[in-house]
Amino acid sequence: MTSIGAIIEQEKAVSYDQRNKQLFSFYTLTLIAQEQASRRLKKRAGISLLLIVSFLLLFLAPISSLIEGFVASLSTLDIIDIFKLGVLNYGLVFIFYKFLKKRSIF
Amino acid sequence: MESDEELIRRTLAGGNHHYGVLIQRYADYLFGLGMRLTAGNRELAEDISQQSFLKSYTYLKSFDARKTYKHWLTGIAVNCFKDIRLKEQRYAPLDDTNEASYSPRLEENSDFFNLIQPLDDNEKIMFTLKYVYDYRTQEIADVLGLKTGTVKSKISRALEKLK
Numbered sequence: 001m002t003s004i005g006a007i008i009e010q011e012k013a014v015s016y017d018q019r020n021k022q023l024f025s026f027y028t029l030t031l032i033a034q035e036q037a038s039r040r041l042k043k044r045a046g047i048s049l050l051l052i053v054s055f056l057l058l059f060l061a062p063i064s065s066l067i068e069g070f071v072a073s074l075s076t077l078d079i080i081d082i083f084k085l086g087v088l089n090y091g092l093v094f095i096f097y098k099f100l101k102k103r104s105i106f
Numbered sequence: 107m108e109s110d111e112e113l114i115r116r117t118l119a120g121g122n123h124h125y126g127v128l129i130q131r132y133a134d135y136l137f138g139l140g141m142r143l144t145a146g147n148r149e150l151a152e153d154i155s156q157q158s159f160l161k162s163y164t165y166l167k168s169f170d171a172r173k174t175y176k177h178w179l180t181g182i183a184v185n186c187f188k189d190i191r192l193k194e195q196r197y198a199p200l201d202d203t204n205e206a207s208y209s210p211r212l213e214e215n216s217d218f219f220n221l222i223q224p225l226d227d228n229e230k231i232m233f234t235l236k237y238v239y240d241y242r243t244q245e246i247a248d249v250l251g252l253k254t255g256t257v258k259s260k261i262s263r264a265l266e267k268l269k
Binding site: 004012014015016018019022025026033 | 122123125129130137138141151155156159163164217218221237238265268
């Protein structure tokens with residue numbers, strides 16, 4: 001009967017080779033890319049859903065009375081106020097865009 | 107030749123193709139480990155190897171550079187092996203039916219596989235790492251997240267079983 005030591009030595013000498021390593025590597029990288037793409041898609045879908053829901057809530061919720069008040073006050077606006085509003089809006093859009101970009105959402 | 111740490115750093119910086127180099131570097135090692143743990147089941151060994159690389163990529167950010175990538179990957183592969191065994195056990199009752207079932211093609215050199223057959227999964231893992239891959243007890247404990255004493259006692263119990 002072969003001793004444990006001899007069997008282990010015999011096993012150490014055996015080399016197991018993965019069939020076609022390059023293909024295996026390529027296929028694994030493809031799976032990784034697929035998983036990343038699916039995760040990114042889910043993230044984007046989540047954000048889009050959130051934006052749609054927020055948009056709907058903004059117009060359907062009681063907050064619309066506040067918005068109406070704001071719109072009514074627009075008649076008294078002068079050019080400086082319009083400029084300030086513009087800067088504020090573009091600033092908010094820029095911050096939001098940077099945030100999404102940083103989190104690789106867009 | 108670039109070190110593993112350098113390749114990981116580059117992969118994390120957005121170069122997925124660097125991870126391909128790591129895959130090719132450790133493909134044979136993981137496949138061999140899988141073959142030994144699954145008693146020569148080539149399909150399962152390939153599964154373990156692939157799942158390990160996928161998991162390793164997913165958690166690459168959490169890789170602790172104080173450890174070696176090889177040991178970290180070994181830990182992941184061992185967990186993949188355990189998961190596969192759990193799934194096998196979960197679906198085991200199906201084997202009792204008389205329906206035709208798939209039987210894997212096993213490798214010929216079966217002395218070692220026969221030797222470790224009486225051991226349970228944890229003992230198989232520890233025995234293989236210790237005696238075939240020459241891991242130190244401390245390294246096995248790190249890979250498996252166990253205490254050194256536990257590893258020592260399990261290995262000596264495994265040796266007792268084999269005598």
